[in-house]
Amino acid sequence: EFQAAPEQFFPTDPTEASACLGGMAACNASGARSYAYGPMRPHVTGLHVALADGDLLELHRGRAHADARRLSLVTAGGRALELDLPGYTMPKTKNASGYFVSDDMDAIDLFIGACGTLGVITELEIALQAAPSVVWGVSCFFDSEDKAVSFTDSVRPVLSHAAAIEYFDAGALDILRRQREQSTAFASLPALDDEAKVCVYVELDCDDEAQATEELYHLGWVLELAGGRDDATWVARTEVDRECQRFFRHAVPESVNMLIDERRRTDPTITKLGSDMSVPNTRLADVVALYRRTLAESGLESAAWGHIGNNHLHVNILPRDAQDYRAGGELFARWAAEVTAMGGAVSAEHGVGKIKAGFLETMYGHEAMVESARLKLQLDPAGQLGRGNLFSEKLLDELVQKGGA
Ligand SMILES: Cc1cc2nc3c(=O)[nH]c(=O)nc-3n(C[C@H](O)[C@H](O)[C@H](O)COP(=O)(O)OP(=O)(O)OC[C@H]3O[C@@H](n4cnc5c(N)ncnc54)[C@H](O)[C@@H]3O)c2cc1C
Secondary structure, three states: OOOOOOOEEOOOEOOOOOOOHHHHHHHOOOEOOHHHHOOOHHHEEEEEEEOOOOOEEEEEOOOOEOEOOEEEEEOOOOOEEEEEOOOOOOOOOOOOOOOOOOOOOEHHHHHOOOOOOOOEEEEEEEOOEEOOOEEEEEEEEEOOHHHHHHHHHHHOOOOOOEEEEEEEOHHHHHHHHHHHHHOHHHOOOOOOOOOOOEEEEEEEEEOOHHHHHHHHHHHHHHHHHOOOOHHHOEEEOOHHHHHHHHHHHHHHHHHHHHHHHHHHHHOOOOOOEEOOEEOOHHHHHHHHHHHHHHHHHHOOOEEEEEEHHHOEEEEEEOOOOHHHHHHHHHHHHHHHHHHHHOOOEOOOOOOOOOOOHHHHHHHHOHHHHHHHHHHHHHHOOOOOOOOOOOOOHHHHHHHHHOOOO
């Protein structure tokens, strides 16, 4: 009897539709579904990396491992590389901060999330996986942030098939309310009543409808205990309804980008300031309290959304002028130190790039930056690739002048 192969899908969905696979691997991108499926890293099974001198590394998951923190590789050109990996310990949270290093690690993992500093990914092999048969989206509304946090903490251990647990705070929902009223492009957004202060969106990826119904029952039970509003919950079971929810979720970052573009007409020096920090499960309430307290003290305008299931919110400061912009940057630096003290990561999915290089030093310390830069210079002796990403150009240049790695 003929049986169709199950539909396959690639779970990584970093929101930005123009993202390329190479860029996604370079940043170890994630997105909402990383709650269930992890970031880009586990889905990458093979990489070809062009090194600064044009030689090539051909890496396949499972074929080359470090010996503790020493990694021996042979290039396609037959050159033996002996790499000393930095000695730091990564936090046990969602993390895209700096080089991935651990004892006896798979060689391929070093090049995923390296922000283009070690080589250029020229070929990439990914493993697809069986697509879920039933996908339901559930938007839950609460009249306070405390209730949303408590719901998240309680629902995580109860659900077995949650693919995403996402959050929209009061600032984010207010932006949507305004957009719906003021812009025809957003007129089809669903109306929100005044009591809907914050929202937690849960996506259920299930084998069949019976399983999805059981999960929904568990979710409803936790919702009631956490003081959520059962009557105000949206459950999207069809593709049309899910598309409506997707529009709702994607409208938030899009609207914030539009708002900042408008403000930049008055002051072109300001840009959006979006945080990307994560903490362990036990510190979710603490980090949300930190954000609220310090935002209130600073008087800055903000909207927060993102991956609350991973304790990973994008808090966006919406600067009105250059002074707000500076204050927002200072606040992020303070959060980087506090999040590090909580055992978290300064970048959980966007990668450190250039703007967050200082936060990486806060997280791992100066010696770790020197070790990381030395590792880079073993592969890229003149420090040409991804200059300014992860560590300062000054540090790199000093090491090059001292003779490199
Ligand atoms: C509106 C919006 C929403 C987003 N939401 C999310 C989200 O939810 N989750 C998430 O994880 N990310 C999110 N992102 C970030 C997004 O994931 C990254 O922008 C994207 O994955 C990077 O891919 P890219 O092709 O755009 O890379 P680029 O932006 O072109 O490059 C990113 C970095 O990777 C390096 N790089 C690019 N290609 C290669 C290559 N072939 N070899 C080596 N290095 C390379 C570049 O040098 C650069 O340092 C969002 C971005 C936007 C604009």
